[in-house]
Amino acid sequence: MSSLRFLCDEEIEDVFGESSGDNDSNFGYDNTELVLNEDEDLDYLLSDDTDRSDSDENQSQNEEYEENNNEIADPLFISKDGRIWNSEPTSNQSGRIRSENIITLPPGVTRYAKSRIDTPKDAFLLYFPKQIEKIIIENSNAFGQAKYGLQHIEIDSNLLYAYIGVLILAGVYRSNNETTDELFDEDNGRPIFRAIMPQKTFRYLNSIIRFDNTMSRRQQSSSDKFEPIRDLFEKWNNLLPNFYNPYESVTVDEQLLGFRGKCPFRQYMPSKPAKYGLKFWMLVCSKTYYVWRIQPYLGKPIGALTSERNQGQRVVLDLVDGLKGHNVTIDNFFSSHELGQILFAKGLTMVGTMRKNKRSIPPKLLECRKLPLYTSTFAFTENTVLVSYVGRKNKCTILQSTFHDSNDVGCGPKKLPAIIDYL
Incomplete structure (x- = not known):
């Protein structure tokens, strides 16, 4: 699929x-508007002289007709579960x-979102509020202190946003096939990456970023494969309907996000361009492709x-x-x-x-x-x-x-x- x-x-x-043709990155859906024909109103002719006895007789005849109809229903229009079709x-x-x-x-965009957006940064912060920022900073610092002790580099909001900025820029420049050394290379790399943070700091943040309390999770046994990011993901997923209401037609389908790293629920789907990745179920607006709700397949x-x-x-x-x-x-x-x-x-x-x-x-x-x-x-x-x-x-x-x-x-x-x- x-x-x-x-x-x-x-x-x-x-x-x-x-x-x-293959076009797995787009929905490929042309929304069809519902056309109203106001001239074709259904007129019912009701007789005021019809007495109750005639009405009862008609009802009796209708019930008898339906009963006979069921008895002589075309077997080819009776499904295996016994349902009769016409x-x-x-x-x-x-x-x-x-x-x-x-x-x-x-x-369209909700009033809640419109009242809070003046700049592109405001739009980004709607999807990355303080509660999500707090989860990442607290859990990452706790893991870094436990692993590196006094050598740990404390993460604050500015450092976290700088790290996210590097990741976004890497996507903008389509650098998914470039190594970290190539991104920060003084001769052939892009200067903007080195201007944001040193390569050593970027590598360090990569190694300690966490989305839950790793130490307590290791002491508990859980069957949830999504537990390391469950809390953050659910909070973020619940934000999506707050900012946009879909048009009259929506679509439910799957999306494979390419990923070849280590993950217990990574999927292999040879029909997809990425072939390996994480599969998500999504509900999107068929007109604007806005993801209104998303659920991981585990x-x-x-x-x-x-x-x-x-x-x-x-x-x-x-x-x-x-x-x-x-x-x-x-x-x-x-x-x-x-x-x-x-x-x-x-x-x-x-x-x-x-x-x-x-x-x-x-x-x-x-x-x-x-x-x-x-x-x-x-x-x-x-x-x-x-x-x-x-x-x-x-x-x-x-x-x-x-x-x-x-x-x-x-x-x-x-x-x-x-x-x-x-x-």
Whole structure:
């Protein structure tokens, strides 16, 4: 699965009949605005002369019709978990915004952030407040004193900011392949690094920077692989929603941050450009790519015999906590009918690809052999749409949406369903 994209390469190829290319550093998402058609209001004709007996009779007839309908339901539209789907839409919103897609938070930079930012430094300090600075200084000094004694160089705010400045500049100059000696070299290095601090001081700070109380942690046994940075990371992660509210569409996906150092939860993903690194689950604004919440992937817990069950569902529910009225775009690792219903009950909708082994998919949507190219087969429940789209011969891609409620298909040569066109 590519980094921070809605569809994996194979699915894109199935849908469009061509390769999408590799672009793991970007989300590659074009946000589609919801177009309102105010002229198409749904008018209900209510008769004032209808008495209660007629109403009861109609209700009785409706119940009998539904019961008969269930008895004669097409077996191809009954999924393995017993869910009955319809071949035609069961609801009509007529261009109106659903209550589940009315966002309660005004999108963009929050008032809290606007009132505190006058300079670029102010913006940086929002994400690096005094509480985080204090954790680093106290724990680093404690470790340095325990290791070097009287030779320890005391870290204060100015020295810490100078150290961070060197790291940021190294990124600006794309110096990830340069050694420390090359960065501070008097002949070939950049003078700005030597002007900030001596190389010896930089190496020393590298050796003692700590984010927790190392001495007490070594005396305790813990199964948390993330413990050395857990406290600081959680405080920083909780800051992210305070400064920005996402637009109506958000995305949940994975991101591999390249890293080849020693780490108990380092991942090897050959499909990624970096191949080795630390994997994070992220929820981002699909329009601006702002990371609204982030969670590390730590692999199997220490001592665990099996992997976590329903991990994708758990990750999505953790990351969307605090959102209401948004549409969540996900890929087939996370997507399931159960997750769609849970999100819908929370006032959120979702759009995502589905793995074909899901028990909620009716057999009709899995029949793609001998179907003409660019054929779409739909299945509906009260609040969910499934579509099977034949993008290549004898191959289909299945998508689920609680955001859409129709079987609209584009008029282009490939007749893309509205669900795919949204992505």
